[in-house]
Amino acid sequence: MSAQNRIKGHGLLSLAKTINFTFDGTTYQGLEGDTLASALLANGVHLAGRSFKYHRPRGILSAGPEEPNALVNIARDSTRSQPNIRATVQELYDGLVAESQNRWPSLAFDFSAINDGLAPFFPAGFYYKTFKWPPKAWDRLYEPIIRAAAGLGKSPTEADPDRYANHYAHCDVLIAGGGIAGLTAALAAAKSGKKVILCDENPNFGGAILYDNALEIDDLSATEWVEKAVAELAALENVRLLTRTTVFGYYAQNFVALAERVTEHMAEPDPALPRERLWQVRAKKVILATGAIERHLVFADNDRPGIMLASAAQKYLNQYGVAVGANVGVFTACDSAWATAFALKKAGVNIAAIVDLRDNPPLELQEKAQTCGIRILRGYTITKTTGRLRVQSITVKPVNGGTSEQIRVDALINSAGWTPSVHLFSQSRGKLKWHANRNLFLPDIYVQDCISVGACNGAFDENELIAEAQAAGNATRKKAKTIRIKNQTSWAGNAIGAAPGAGPNDMVKAFVDFQNDVTAKDIRLAVREGMHSIEHVKRFTTTGMATDQGKLSNMHGLAIAAEQLGKNLPDVGLTTFRAPYTPVTFSTIANHARGPLFDPTRKTPMHQWAVDKGAVFEDVGPWKRAWYFPKAGEDMHAAVNRECMAVREKAGMFDATTLGKIEITGADAAEFLNRLYTNPWTKLGIGRCRYGIMCREDGFIYDDGVIGRMADDRFHVTTTTGGAPRVLNHMEDYLQTEFTDLDVHLTSTSEQWAVIAVQGPLVREIIEPLVEGIDLSHEAMPHMSVREGKICGVPTRLFRMSFTGEMGFEINVPADYGESVWQAVYAQGEPKGLTPYGTEAMHVLRAEKGYIIVGQDTDGTVTPHDAGLSWAIGKAKPDFVGKRGMQRPDLVAEGRRQLVGLRTKNPKVVLEEGAQIVATPGQLIPPAIPMKMIGFVTSSYWSEALGHSIALALVEDGHSLEGDTLYVPMEDRTIEVEVTGCVFYDLDGGRLNGKN
């Protein structure tokens, strides 16, 4: 189809550069530089969408981001489907495919439009009053229907292949809005040496001149002036220009968020480019030059396709060379719509009439209208419009009564005047002031280093606007040069609230919020129902809550509510403006943090070796840890049994690198440990280790680990894997803020050392040949000792310790050597049966010995006493963190849950971790709910070495129940268990020294 409404000699686009696009399956022709909306209008298409609630046919209303109606789905391909795109903002590209939304079967005939006929039954908030019976029917019947009807577009259904980027930026001056005000401020700031970022949401700078190009600045046409200004700025080093970039959020301390649309306008985007980029800008000063948005008039049936904002019609004409109709009516309370009428007339469009609510519009406008033969209806309103899919006529009537007249039109442009865009100012938490004489909220009290200039500050006159902008931008004392302005368009005059003919007694649909189908009636009803605060009105009617966030509707809603309440408008309150200014893509905010960059994945130096050995990994905090090493045909159970038996009978090796490590140095290191751990440390000899427990002040177990003394003033502390950062922070806190008297320093060495645990009866003979300078004999190096020497020729801190109950060593080597030493040890031991084992086998082995895992066998409510670790509390110590806390009444009371062992009566049954424990079988049949639970299973495994299952549990007064029978009620059965001690294997611990 060719574009019949494109007018030669108008607009900034080249008629030569045609491109094709499709809308609802029909292919149309547009021009490079078009928006989807301008291209549709060029092709005479006004009908672009359906409303949210009544599914009324809707046309293109605006030419900007405030558009509530023309929302479409655009899909480059199945993975790049994008709902709710504003046709008025989307730039056209060759091959663009757009679909209308929220209609079935077609846009022209939408089945759900039946809602419109039933509208009387669906007033604001109707759903609160019904759908209550029968009780179960709400989420089974009514809600699914309401949900299906609601929603606009469809969510994408495939993962998004595009990339998104982030950029943190800093500047002296950030300017939001690149109209005349923004450009002027930018020039002034840049010339006074400031680092400037200027951004605008449109593809080009210019702002309001995109509507009004009659203006002359310094004897240049507005367009020429803008080009010159932009060129001047682009040439400056200290200026960054960002187009297609929306300032969407204004946060504390001048932290401002921008969304840049990088590729959305391209036919074939370079895959290297991000689709969108988030800019997080810290500005010393923010200049808001966000302009103003024209309001529609609230009158009967003001939502028909073909009815649009006057400024939009002017933009379509002046920028895109598109006439929005051939016989256009004008309905206004503001001078600027007259200018649009004149421009359209000049372009050969018939103006059916200018209907002005005001009795006395400015004389010069009336004279000009007369000279170009436009009919003027002063003091008139519109009481009715016709046309289902496109407006066909308007019915006009004198405001003060009189006879009606129907006038045929094929489009109606209207204006209620201009609303300053104070959204960002309000987001900055500045306070607005109501100016009754102009019906405007304007910035009043600033709380951040920020200034509003131009239309968003109420300066509708270019001379005033430019002076403001120069003053705001200019950081020098120099007086700014004066700029000459000619052919200004007046923005004077406005109307707010319902127009005459849409009053409380008129039974008409006069739309305030188009997308959410909120009429003046709805707002009056809300007030009648007791919604006296604008927040209530908003929530009850949903006005201002659609995707345009009330850019057009807020002021009207306020005015109508105020009128109904008989209050002054500001006393009804103003709903808070919230970020974002316009909707922002989730992934633009997430940007790089997707897929592999969602969260860092930490791997040990031996990770690849485990991968090559076919290990299955588990996530432990940020770490990937080898969980078990299945051989061909083995399931987890078989692999873990094999790994456990290897450790018990021969030897196993385990990657313990992820354990946290902290080097504690300084003359008072031992004293520091005395205060931070429950155990005593002063007497720990050099070369010896001890298991330590850490509590917080509340006396509950916080972390644990083995600590070795390397020198009088140097300790090697280990922490749990997940606890490492927390523990270091906890220690630093006490060191820096409480125990400032101590000479101690803390350094994380978690990643300095790769740690290879070798455990089992054969480990000594396996590693001995690799070790230099350390005597590994029992006598020279007993259990719980540490030595420094060399292994495989590299320095090592070699610990003699065990988390399995077998003789064990933990080989610490500098991380770069970890893999190589691991391989050497494996090569040495493999012939003797040395077997790599994972975290699961480690868990089984330690459970057989009753060693706890903090966070599994304890849960932040368990004291060392509860865990059976009273022996680890330094009774003699005057104080340590947690000592006082564990003396509180409830922590010393009877009936606390204490850690015990459990054996199932049926040895083959393995309890489920987390299973709850009850005392009396009497509760069981019939199951009396609720049951009194006296504890739960914290750890539970099959013990291949013992030939029966084992479990650890926290049980009320557990320590005194040894030998008793308790019950574990499962869904299908009840399991009998016997309470035992925590140690199941090698009760006298002889194996630690290679005995038994």
Added chain:
Amino acid sequence: MRNYSVFSLAREALLGHKGWKEQWRSPEPKKSYDVIIVGAGGHGLATAYYLAREHGITNVAVIEKGWLGGGNTGRNTTIIRSNYLYDESAGIYNHAIKLWEGLSQELNYNIMFSQRGVMMLAHNVHDVQVFKRHIHANRLNGVDNAWLTPEQAKEFCPPLNISKQARYPVMGAALQRKGGTARHDAVAWGYARGASDRGVDIIQQCEVTGINRDASGNVTGVETTKGTINAKKVGVVAAGHSSVLMQMADIQMPLESFPLQALVSEPVKPIMPCVVMSNTVHAYISQSDKGELVIGAGTDQYTSYSQTGGLHILTHTLDAIVEMFPIFSRMKMLRSWGGIVDVTPDRSPILAKTPVSGLYVNCGWGTGGFKATPGSGHVFAHTIARDEPHEINAGFTLERFRNGRLIDEAAAAAVAH
């Protein structure tokens, strides 16, 4: 009270809806009341409603600094569940669920309680252990909560990503089918209407500036921006402002108030059939009846009464959402906002008498208060009326921070070590 029904709606439709009366009265405060509730959020209004309905105490004022339901009630993500670990928690949240189930009918106000199911994702072995512990405890407490395999989780919530390649693959989920969402404003309005109709005065735009006591320290009423209002009993239900109000009675609270943010997407056709929560990946998401994805973010790290938070908090929320639901990558954030949540050391609420005779407090719900609204109001009304706690809130005392008998839901979900 004008009955709400499809019939009254139809009748009004033909009369241009001129017949609807205001849903609640907006009276000027009287000199004195039997009970004053400070705070007209869901919990406060519910308390007033049950005082009137269950205990015949109708001479009640609910005093609100702003507009009713304008605090956390109107700002939260409306998740309702009761699959908590400890008996006390399970008790009160399940009490709430039972009340939720009949609430629309009882209030003659559709609060849109939708039992679409709340699914909590397990991403590592430790999560699995913790969730299993919850599931077993819940079963013995009569609370529904079921374990799902990743495949079952995907079947229940098709948009979910259960790929093994995910950074934190889904290892399973705990599903409470009776959990779901409700329409937050409707809850406040429904209770307000019900309370007002029973004689309760709801006084908005009236800030409490002091709590008055007699010589022997007993409460005598409150000072407000609309003058002195007397009452022998005052219940403070002020969420984020609880510390501020309690300080007026010289009571220091174990509370800190943090900013909590939430956001919604543009509305789309139904895609999320249930509520999904992940503590490990830090994201909470559901879809409203309007079609917006409703997403809860985390708290900022500093105390604040500003009702605003940092963008980096939303960044971490949305990267988590996109990780769990890659198909939502191109969805757009439509609106974000902040509330003030009052957090106790053990993350469990305080619903109790105070050392000051005649003063009662209901606070500390942190990020999870909405789900408890009916249960909380119900037992708090009992506590005020009888001057002694209901057995269901007997454990939620102030004293527990002195004797150490905490109800530590947070600790019980301790991080894997």
Added chain:
Amino acid sequence: MLLIHCPYCEEERPEVEFAGAGEAHIDRPKDMNAMSDAEFEKFFFIRDNLKGVNYERWRHIHGCGRFFNAVRDTVSDKFLTTYKSGEKKPDPAKLKTGKGAK
């Protein structure tokens, strides 16, 4: 994202480099064992949680690693000042709340 002046690095740094560390000027008693349960409760659980000028601790955890104190208005979130831990509580009356934060 707040901008926080680190008294050790002597410049303003983005909030994400810091970790909030709760209310300031709660000292650990020299003799914990002499505390009553009530005193322990106050020390460990009770917080001012003031609406307005608040004294709080921060750690420049991803910077110099130091703990320090700050005076911040919890209504505007503006910092009145920050100071090294161990220094005494500044008098809020003497602190001016300027435009922007700091």
Added chain:
Amino acid sequence: MAKIKMALARPPHEGRRFANTAISIEQALPASRVSLRAGSNELAELTKPLGFKLPTRPGTSKIKSSLSALWLGPDEWLLINSNPKTVSALMEKLDTIKCSNVDISHRNTAIIISGKAVEDVLNAGCPRDLSLDAFPPGSCSRTLFGKIEIILWRLTDDRFHIEVWRSYSEYLWAYLLDAAKDTG
């Protein structure tokens, strides 16, 4: 006893590099690193073993031949010697002085990033103002990059040295490459 086979060092991302017209990223060679902690009274004594006065102005560094000292905190410096073999000697020298010295040569690894787009690429993940006036050559600081902690050290106008814990280096590489995609 048989001769022990010497273990091999396998530093992360050995020899890894990326370059386009605007940015170059390369894995730094292994080096000696010591975390040095000392109070103000100890500073004087340290001058001799180090061969220079430690920088005491926040966020500044000092380089003398192969040894560099980076101010990280009021009592904390990172010592880097480009020769990986010198760490034990350095540790021993410091052992004789009242200070805290901990060998972290293997805890950290480093990436060198340079080119005209270097500030843009770093600002994709680092929230700091990296302009020359705010962060001139010689500046160094612990900070954040995306979700990880790094030490950022500016060597010249368009060349940075980034220290990172070894297990985070994979994330750092991936992020830098992602950020570099649309440069050059």
